[in-house]
Amino acid sequence: MTLAALVPLPVVLPLLGAGINLLAGMRVRLQNLVTVITLVLVLCISGVLLWATDAQGIQVVAVGGWELPFGIALVVDRLSALMLVVSMLVTLSVFIYAVGQEMTDDSQQSPVSVFNPAYLILCAGVAGSFIAGDLFNLYVGFEMLLVASFVLITIGVTPERVRVGATYIVVSLLSSLIFLGSIGLIYAATGTVNMADLAVKLSMLPEDVQLFLHIALLLGFGIKAAVFPLSFWLPDSYPTAPAPVTAVFAGLLTKVGIYAIIRTETLLFFGQSLRTPLLIVAGLTLIVGILGAVAQTDLKRMLSFTLVSHIGYLLFGVALGTELGLAAALYYTVHHIVVQTTLFLAVGLIEQRTGTTKISALGGLMTLSPALSWIFLIPALNLGGIPPLSGFIGKIALFFAGILDADWLTITLVAIGALTSLLTLYVIGRTWNQVFWRSPVEAPERLPETERLIKQIKAVKGARAIGAEEPARQKLPGAMARPAVLMLAVSIALTVFAGPLWRTAENAAVNLIDPRIYVSAVFEVGQNGTPGPDGKSVPPGYADDISEASEQQAGADAAGGEQ
Numbered sequence: 001m002t003l004a005a006l007v008p009l010p011v012v013l014p015l016l017g018a019g020i021n022l023l024a025g026m027r028v029r030l031q032n033l034v035t036v037i038t039l040v041l042v043l044c045i046s047g048v049l050l051w052a053t054d055a056q057g058i059q060v061v062a063v064g065g066w067e068l069p070f071g072i073a074l075v076v077d078r079l080s081a082l083m084l085v086v087s088m089l090v091t092l093s094v095f096i097y098a099v100g101q102e103m104t105d106d107s108q109q110s111p112v113s114v115f116n117p118a119y120l121i122l123c124a125g126v127a128g129s130f131i132a133g134d135l136f137n138l139y140v141g142f143e144m145l146l147v148a149s150f151v152l153i154t155i156g157v158t159p160e161r162v163r164v165g166a167t168y169i170v171v172s173l174l175s176s177l178i179f180l181g182s183i184g185l186i187y188a189a190t191g192t193v194n195m196a197d198l199a200v201k202l203s204m205l206p207e208d209v210q211l212f213l214h215i216a217l218l219l220g221f222g223i224k225a226a227v228f229p230l231s232f233w234l235p236d237s238y239p240t241a242p243a244p245v246t247a248v249f250a251g252l253l254t255k256v257g258i259y260a261i262i263r264t265e266t267l268l269f270f271g272q273s274l275r276t277p278l279l280i281v282a283g284l285t286l287i288v289g290i291l292g293a294v295a296q297t298d299l300k301r302m303l304s305f306t307l308v309s310h311i312g313y314l315l316f317g318v319a320l321g322t323e324l325g326l327a328a329a330l331y332y333t334v335h336h337i338v339v340q341t342t343l344f345l346a347v348g349l350i351e352q353r354t355g356t357t358k359i360s361a362l363g364g365l366m367t368l369s370p371a372l373s374w375i376f377l378i379p380a381l382n383l384g385g386i387p388p389l390s391g392f393i394g395k396i397a398l399f400f401a402g403i404l405d406a407d408w409l410t411i412t413l414v415a416i417g418a419l420t421s422l423l424t425l426y427v428i429g430r431t432w433n434q435v436f437w438r439s440p441v442e443a444p445e446r447l448p449e450t451e452r453l454i455k456q457i458k459a460v461k462g463a464r465a466i467g468a469e470e471p472a473r474q475k476l477p478g479a480m481a482r483p484a485v486l487m488l489a490v491s492i493a494l495t496v497f498a499g500p501l502w503r504t505a506e507n508a509a510v511n512l513i514d515p516r517i518y519v520s521a522v523f524e525v526g527q528n529g530t531p532g533p534d535g536k537s538v539p540p541g542y543a544d545d546i547s548e549a550s551e552q553q554a555g556a557d558a559a560g561g562e563q
Contacts (some may be wrong), residue, residue, distance in 0.1 A: 003052040004059040007074045010042050010049075010084055010127035018120040021113075031116040032099050038120060039095060042127070043088040050081035054507065058521035060133070069194035073133030073522055078508035079330065080130045083259060086334050087130070089490065090251045090341050091123050093483045097345055098244035100479025101352070115155060122148035122248070129256045133522060135183045135193040138260065142179065142224070145253065146172045152245045153237065164240045171223060171233040179220035186213055195267055196522035199515050203271040214269045218278075221264065225257025227315055228285040231308045235292065238307075239300035239357075243348025246300060250307050251341035255333055258314050265318055266326070266512040276409065278319035283413050286312030286420040293427045299347045299357040302431060303340070306383065309420055310336055316413055317398050325401040326509035331502055332394035335494055339379045339391065342487040346376040349480055350435070354449050359431060361447040363440035364457045372476055373436045375484050379491050380432060384425035390494035393502075395421060 017038035024030045052059055053076060063072040076084070098115070125144030132138040146169070154165040187193055189209060190201040202210060219230075226234045234254075238246050265278075289309025296302040314336070317329025349372055350365065351357050366373045382389040399417060402410040434443075440453040494501060511517050 003048060003056065004061050006045050006049055006052075007059050007061045007076050007131060008063070009045050010088070010131065011124050013038050013042050013045075014120040014124035014127065018117040018124070021116045021120065024113075026113050028102075028113070031113065035095055035116050035120060036092070039088060039092040039123065042123070043085070043092055046081065046084035046088050049076050050078075050085050050504075052076075053078045053081045054504075058511075058518065060522050060524070068522055069134075069192055069197035072137060073194060073196070074131045074137075075133035075195075075518070075522060076131050077518060077521070078504065078511055079259070079262065082330065082334065082504055082508060083130045083255070084127060086337050087126050087252050087255075088123070090337060090487075091119075091126070091248060093487050093490075094244050094248045094251075094341065094345070095119060097247070097348070097480055097483035098242075100477060100481075100483065101242070101244060101348070114151060118148045118151040119248075122152065126252055126256060130259060133195055135186065135195065135198070138263075139176070139179055139183060142176060142256070145256065146176060149249065149253065153241045153249075155242060155245065158240075161240050164237050167233060168237040175220050175223035178216060178223070182213060182216040182220060185216070189213070194522070195263065196519040199267050199270065199519050202268055207272070210269065210272050214264070214272060214274060217264050217268070218261065218274070221257050221260040222281075223257070224254070225261060225311055225315075226254045226308050227281055227311055228288050228308070231285065231289070231311075234308055235301050235304040238304045239298065243344065243351060247341050247344035247348065250303070250344050251337045254307065254311055255314075255337055258311065258318070258333060261315070262318055262326075262329075262512065265321065267515050267518060270515050273321065275319055275321060278315060279409050279413055282312045282315035282319055283416045284312075285309065285315060286413075286416050290420045290423045290427070294423060297358060297360045299350065299359060299431070299435070300344075302359070302427060303343055303347065306424060306427065307340055309424070310340075310383070312420070313395065313398055313417060316417065317401065320401050320405060320410065322401055322405065323506070323509045323513050324397065324404065326512050327502070327506040328394060328397035328401050330505035330508055331390075331397060334501065334505070335382075335390040335394050335491075338487060338491045338494060339382050342379040342484065342491050343376065343383065345480075345484040345487060346372065346379070349375065349476060349484060352477065352480065354453060356447060356449040358445060358447065359434050360445040361440075361443050361450045362435045362453070363438040363443045363450075364436075364453055366436040367457055367460055368453070369476060371481070373432075375481070375488055376436070377432055378488060380428040381425075382491055382495075384428050385421045386425070388495060390491065390498060393495070393498050397502075 017034050020034050021031045024034065049059060058075060058077045061074040062068050063074060066072065121144055125141050125148060128141030128144060129138055132141055149172075150165055150169050153168055154161045183193060186198065186202070189205055190198060192198060192201060202213070205213075223230045238249055241249065286309055289305050289307075289312065293302050293305035293309060296305060313332055314329050317325045317332065320326070347357055350362070353365070353369055353372065354362060356362065382391045385391040385395045395417065399414045402414040402417075440450050440457065443450050
């Protein structure tokens with residue numbers, strides 16, 4: 001029994017939930033209940049789709065029953081399903097965290113009546129981007145993300161958030177205009193926007209036209225993914241938003257851009273390689289991002305720069321274009337989504353506990369909150385790539401793929417990646433020492449929050465000296481801590497269950513390497529043609545065209561390797 005009927009639900013259910021939340025108005029508990037039920041259902045459906053892509057192959061729906069490629073196609077392959085599962089797990093955990101923060105805070109800074117519908121629309125946009133089978137609906141998913149993220153990033157309507165939100169919206173609109181213009185040009189050149197159809201028709205265009213369209217798409221997606229030098233907007237945009245918003249943005253939004261780049265390189269332009277420019281951009285993203293992190297004195301900005309830096313690892317694997325490189329990039333993508341989200345949730349707890357995220361004004365949190373120190377330290381070490389954690393596994397796989405490529409540029413990227421990992425450990429170690437281990441008396445910046453920490457630590461030490469109860473030791477708010485601990489457990493599970501996760505990433509990479517699998521699955525819906533891979537059908541001539549383009553690209557890659 002096919003499960004393709006479930007494919008539209010990750011988009012439909014959040015939109016339906018957002019509508020119900022709007023009707024609910026200020027009934028906060030009802031809104032929260034609707035949102036949690038919606039996200040749980042979407043997470044379960046995503047899990048079923050991940051199983052279905054392994055057991056039954058790619059799941060395709062022709063919306064409205066229109067014959068493909070003329071109708072709208074929704075497609076879930078192993079890559080889409082894996083991204084859906086991880087993204088829905090993150091959005092559910094972050095939402096529970098957001099509800100906990102609302103319960104903990106005395107201020108009414110975040111209007112939940114606006115937050116819940118916008119949050120579900122964001123989830124629908126993420127899911128829509130992952131399952132879109134054509135470029136225009138991928139653009140629609142991006143625009144849903146843009147509208148919802150602008151609402152979320154300016155929640156509270158403080159002058160700083162509005163200013164940063166304006167910058168974010170301008171940069172995002174620029175990206176959208178580039179993407180939309182590229183879609184128009186592609187349609188004018190090929191007469192279609194269906195990605196399976198484009199896999200062949202784009203390869204028939206003149207080389208210079210292909211190159212122009214290829215670069216245009218990568219430019220639009222590169223802004224979304226925050227690759228250098230298109231990442232200037234991210235470190236200023238994310239830190240000003242509320243902690244839950246920053247966590248979900250950091251975990252997911254840049255990965256949607258990376259997903260689009262993967263589709264561009266492995267499906268749309270599989271016959272044309274921009275390997276060298278992408279590797280150079282990956283190296284610059286790695287080193288510039290981590291050097292920016294070294295210079296920061298605020299926790300959120302430091303993590304934002306490490307986020308930019310580690311996008312370079314993902315782009316490195318995609319640029320390699322090999323099965324091992326793509327598998328490593330997918331594994332590291334899952335790792336990075338989970339770990340980066342966990343770290344931002346931990347920073348939110350630090351801000352709730354101390355009132356600030358300035359590293360130069362903090363200290364002594366190991367004494368005041370040992371549990372919080374571990375919630376931050378473990379994912380931080382994971383991000384740095386300490387063995388045997390998932391960050392180490394993903395980086396080693398990427399480095400091994402680069403070394404097997406046996407090219408001077410990939411070897412250079414391996415060296416840059418190793419240096420970036422060491423600098424990440426340096427930044428993480430320095431930050432943990434200053435925020436958790438150092439006495440706040442030694443903090444170079446004495447804010448009111450610093451003075452309060454000094455008094456609390458003195459009270460704790462005084463109580464210990466006389467054997468009395470420690471009045472200043474406060475428990476973390478459970479409603480916020482539990483989701484953070486859950487994400488911490490998931491990050492550890494990525495190591496414990498690294499084998500199954502790696503096999504899933506490897507199977508997804510196998511599908512990506514051979515675009516005929518994707519094309520044949522799409523054209524099986526509503527068309528008959530010559531037999532294709534996995535018993536599917538491809539329109540007459542398409543299998544030969546794709547095979548010829550693949551062989552030409554393999555020859556070009558081999559020639560490049562010899563040089």
